Amino acid sequence: xxxxxxxxxxxxxxxxxxxxxxxxxxxxxxxxxxxxxxxxxxxxxxxxxxxxxxxxxxxxxxxxxxxxxxxxxxxxxxxxxxxxxxxxxxxxxxxxxxxxxxxxxxxxxxxxxxxxxxxxxxxxxxxxxxxxxxxxxxxxxxxxxxxxxxxxxxxxxxxxxxxxxxxxxxxxxxxxxxxxxxxxxxxxxxxxxxxxxxxxxxxxxxxxxxxxxxxxxxxxxxxxxxxxxxxxxxxxxxxxxxxxxxxxxxxxxxxxxxxxxxxxxxxxxxxxxxxxxxxxxxxxxxxxxxxxxxxxxxxxxxxxxxxxxxxxxxxxxxxxxxxxxxxxxxxxxxxxxxxxxxxxxxxxxxxxxxxxxxxxxxxxxxxxxxxxxxxxxxxxxxxxxxxxxxxxxxxxxxxxxxxxxxxxxxxxxxxxxxxxxxxxxxxxxxxxxxxxxxxxxxxxxxxxxxxxxxxxxxxxxxxxxxxxxxxxxxxxxxxxxxxxxxxxxxxxxxxxxxxxxxxxxxxxxxxxxxxx
Amino acid sequence: xxxxxxxxxxxxxxxxxxxxxxxxxxxxxxxxxxxxxxxxxxxxxxxxxxxxxxxxxxxxxxxxxxxxxxxxxxxxxxxxxxxxxxxxxxxxxxxxxxxxxxxxxxxxxxxxxxxxxxxxxxxxxxxxxxxxxxxxxxxxxxxxxxxxxxxxxxxxxxxxxxxxxxxxxxxxxxxxxxxxxxxxxxxxxxxxxxxxxxxxxxxxxxxxxxxxxxxxxxxxxxxxxxxxxxxxxxxxxxxxxxxxxxxxxxxxxxxxxxxxxxxxxxxxxxxxxxxxxxxxxxxxxxxxxxxxxxxxxxxxxxxxxxxxxxxxxxxxxxxxx
Numbered sequence: 038x039x040x041x042x043x044x045x046x047x048x049x050x051x052x053x054x055x056x057x058x059x060x061x062x063x064x065x066x067x068x069x070x071x072x073x074x075x076x077x078x079x080x081x082x083x084x085x086x087x088x089x090x091x092x093x094x095x096x097x098x099x100x101x102x103x104x105x106x107x108x109x110x111x112x113x114x115x116x117x118x119x120x121x122x123x124x125x126x127x128x129x130x131x132x133x134x135x136x137x138x139x140x141x142x143x144x145x146x147x148x149x150x151x152x153x154x155x156x157x158x159x160x161x162x163x164x165x166x167x168x169x170x171x172x173x174x175x176x177x178x179x180x181x182x183x184x185x186x187x188x189x190x191x192x193x194x195x196x197x198x199x200x201x202x203x204x205x206x207x208x209x210x211x212x213x214x215x216x217x218x219x220x221x222x223x224x225x226x227x228x229x230x231x232x233x234x235x236x237x238x239x240x241x242x243x244x245x246x247x248x249x250x251x252x253x254x255x256x257x258x259x260x261x262x263x264x265x266x267x268x269x270x271x272x273x274x275x276x277x278x279x280x281x282x283x284x285x286x287x288x289x290x291x292x293x294x295x296x297x298x299x300x301x302x303x304x305x306x307x308x309x310x311x312x313x314x315x316x317x318x319x320x321x322x323x324x325x326x327x328x329x330x331x332x333x334x335x336x337x338x339x340x341x342x343x344x345x346x347x348x349x350x351x352x353x354x355x356x357x358x359x360x361x362x363x364x365x366x367x368x369x370x371x372x373x374x375x376x377x378x379x380x381x382x383x384x385x386x387x388x389x390x391x392x393x394x395x396x397x398x399x400x401x402x403x404x405x406x407x408x409x410x411x412x413x414x415x416x417x418x419x420x421x422x423x424x425x426x427x428x429x430x431x432x433x434x435x436x437x438x439x440x441x442x443x444x445x446x447x448x449x450x451x452x453x454x455x456x457x458x459x460x461x462x463x464x465x466x467x468x469x470x471x472x473x474x475x476x477x478x479x480x481x482x483x484x485x486x487x488x489x490x491x492x493x494x495x496x497x498x499x500x501x502x503x504x505x506x507x508x509x510x511x512x513x514x515x516x517x518x519x520x521x522x523x524x525x526x527x528x529x530x531x532x533x534x535x536x537x538x539x540x541x542x543x544x545x546x547x548x549x550x551x552x553x
Numbered sequence: 554x555x556x557x558x559x560x561x562x563x564x565x566x567x568x569x570x571x572x573x574x575x576x577x578x579x580x581x582x583x584x585x586x587x588x589x590x591x592x593x594x595x596x597x598x599x600x601x602x603x604x605x606x607x608x609x610x611x612x613x614x615x616x617x618x619x620x621x622x623x624x625x626x627x628x629x630x631x632x633x634x635x636x637x638x639x640x641x642x643x644x645x646x647x648x649x650x651x652x653x654x655x656x657x658x659x660x661x662x663x664x665x666x667x668x669x670x671x672x673x674x675x676x677x678x679x680x681x682x683x684x685x686x687x688x689x690x691x692x693x694x695x696x697x698x699x700x701x702x703x704x705x706x707x708x709x710x711x712x713x714x715x716x717x718x719x720x721x722x723x724x725x726x727x728x729x730x731x732x733x734x735x736x737x738x739x740x741x742x743x744x745x746x747x748x749x750x751x752x753x754x755x756x757x758x759x760x761x762x763x764x765x766x767x768x769x770x771x772x773x774x775x776x777x778x779x780x781x782x783x784x785x786x787x788x789x790x791x792x793x794x795x796x797x798x799x800x801x802x803x804x805x806x807x808x809x810x811x812x813x814x815x816x817x818x819x820x821x822x823x824x825x826x827x828x829x830x831x832x833x834x835x836x837x838x839x840x841x842x843x844x845x846x847x848x849x850x851x852x853x854x855x856x857x858x859x860x861x862x863x864x865x866x867x868x869x870x871x872x873x874x
Binding site: 101103122123124127133135137138139140141142143144148149151152153154157158159160161202 | 712713714715716717718720721724725727728729730731732733734861869
């Protein structure tokens with residue numbers, strides 16, 4: 038895929054589609070944008086990069102009329118604008134495609150597209166508008182059944198509805214907030230095709246992303262934000278490398294392959310013997326599964342989602358009952374309370390960060406003491422010493438570089454990467470013997486992924502046995518010493534990570550047993 | 554006991570529940586759970602009765618009753634929408650507030666006889682055998698209003714632009730907000746509509762179905778049944794109307810069971826002595842619980858649930874927007 042040049046003839050003839058100048062957006066305790074400039078030329082795809090929490094979404098929310106900038110000016114097609122509500126922005130041709138879709142699941146595609154418009158006036162003559170929307174779909178190649186309810190649609194189709202919503206309102210500037218984050222590879226190709234066809238039909242696009250290869254594939258120019266400041270403003274994409282972009286985003290060189298030291302594993306810490314378990318639907322999820330993890334070793338678990346990975350993590354951490362034996366340091370912990378596993382030194386990085394891994398409505402300090410609140414000096418006999426707890430949390434906040442105004446910040450206000458750091462910090466301070474980590478880097482940006490992976494490798498060097506469950510094969514190959522492939526609750530085979538290859542693992546994931 | 558009488562009386566008392574439940578459907582569809590229906594109804598019943606007494610005009614009473622319910626509901630709107638307080642707590646306090654106000658202001662109204670809403674026959678339709686005498690004769694005008702009110706609201710919610718906005722705000726306020734619909738405005742409006750209709754339901758009791766002021770006995774917990782009905786009705790006005798009539802008929806049927814009267818030609822086998830009536834009076838509430846359990850189970854099977862944002866305050870810009 039190559040980027041195509043912007044239609045310069047058109048770009049020079051008319052004013053820039055968007056000009057944001059010296060934008061400052063301040064929230065209580067946070068400077069989200071600090072004198073940021075962004076110019077979107079007519080008919081171009083302009084990438085906006087930055088880590089989670091760098092201020093990309095805030096800047097775009099200002100352009101979409103959700104927030105008012107503290108200071109700075111915005112021009113749309115040369116005209117000075119001051120938005121008081123999203124309605125003002127829509128009227129000026131700004132259309133935002135949100136990362137978390139802004140769709141009403143119980144309403145049809147057409148209803149969602151018509152929402153908030155003045156036409157029809159009262160009676161919703163849906164068939165008439167279904168047809169209008171089909172015509173619009175044809176023009177841009179965005180096919181989705183207008184009479185379908187949103188909850189019946191795939192994620193890719195829902196995104197097409199979001200795009201149609203903005204086009205139906207006559208948007209000339211589309212802001213796409215991490216549109217590829219939720220898509221499968223084929224859908225990403227389709228989306229990029231759509232984006233190119235839209236620029237040919239006079240639309241200008243701001244493309245928010247932190248996937249560097251996509252930016253180089255589809256964008257003309259790019260702007261990079263770091264901690265609210267622009268580190269690159271409107272530079273040309275051609276000649277950019279992923280390394281250079283990552284450095285602009287993170288502020289230091291990013292090593293795409295973290296260093297893994299050679300070391301010999303020690304004694305067996307986790308010994309799972311012929312374990313079977315059923316899942317929440319009452320179906321057998323694990324079938325006489327056996328595996329061992331040793332000190333200072335990372336055993337990666339590969340497999341298509343839903344092949345028993347969650348259940349495996351749950352039986353070890355005491356969250357699910359099972360048949361069979363689970364020995365940790367020689368003690369059987371199967372069918373026991375989670376506290377028994379914790380007492381044996383089991384740390385758990387759950388898949389669901391907000392539901393299981395943390396209490397979203399409690400502070401960082403409270404979340405960091407959830408495992409050691411009973412221990413001196415934080416826990417006294419009858420009460421919790423919150424001064425100590427906050428000191429403890431502050432130490433962790435500095436040590437793990439957790440970005441938050443302070444330790445009294447609610448966990449729900451943290452970005453995914455920072456929340457994961459809070460969880461890891463809590464688990465690591467218990468000096469675990471065994472760590473069960475499930476999808477520890479899912480949905481995080483490059484910088485955060487790197488620091489989480491580094492933390493896992495540090496634990497490995499400390500001699501912790503780590504069970505790493507992931508759907509990212511590349512991550513498994515980088516971090517693991519050995520890789521076990523799960524299929525329908527059975528181990529298809531265990532490979533040495535050094536001589537494993539993706540193709541072989543892929544075959545085993547589909548149910549082919551390892552020939553050894 | 555006469556089946557015609559049970560049906561006829563059931564339609565009349567069901568109209569009370571119909572108005573209150575549809576009002577609550579409006580509020581809940583916008584995302585606001587208002588447990589203050591009982592309080593708003595009682596205040597409406599008192600305000601309507603006392604206005605009718607003072608002005609000699611039952612229609613004016615009806616209007617004042619609605620305004621009283623509506624104004625009381627604005628307190629709930631202020632506390633839950635602007636201040637994002639817990640809707641359950643605020644709703645419960647609203648019931649206490651409404652009940653208290655009604656009892657204080659209604660002091661001395663018992664035993665008075667103001668004008669009531671006229672009872673009329675519908676020409677032609679009333680002469681149809683059985684159906685005519687059950688549905689179209691000797692009913693208060695409000696009962697006839699109820700007949701057309703339910704389908705009209707169903708049409709409004711499902712087939713009109715403001716109805717679509719209402720549903721969007723209750724299901725996904727952030728989506729509505731990003732498209733320039735005022736989430737707070739919509740929630741305020743439909744909480745107020747819920748209050749108006751609760752007031753109307755109250756006045757339907759005191760000025761029409763069982764005219765008079767009997768302090769808390771006027772509503773005797775029907776506001777709570779209306780709240781339960783909304784879940785039974787799966788937030789659908791037509792089902793709310795049907796449920797209202799069904800409960801109305803059950804109430805009347807149970808009333809008959811309390812006496813030693815003849816049932817279908819035989820002596821009431823359930824009648825032991827008059828004190829047992831208290832147990833029978835509990836039946837509507839037990840039925841409410843059964844209906845709730847049954848209704849919500851059926852709903853989850855059919856993927857119809859409460860509006861997704863019901864009970865959740867909307868704050869723009871929260872993570873996940």
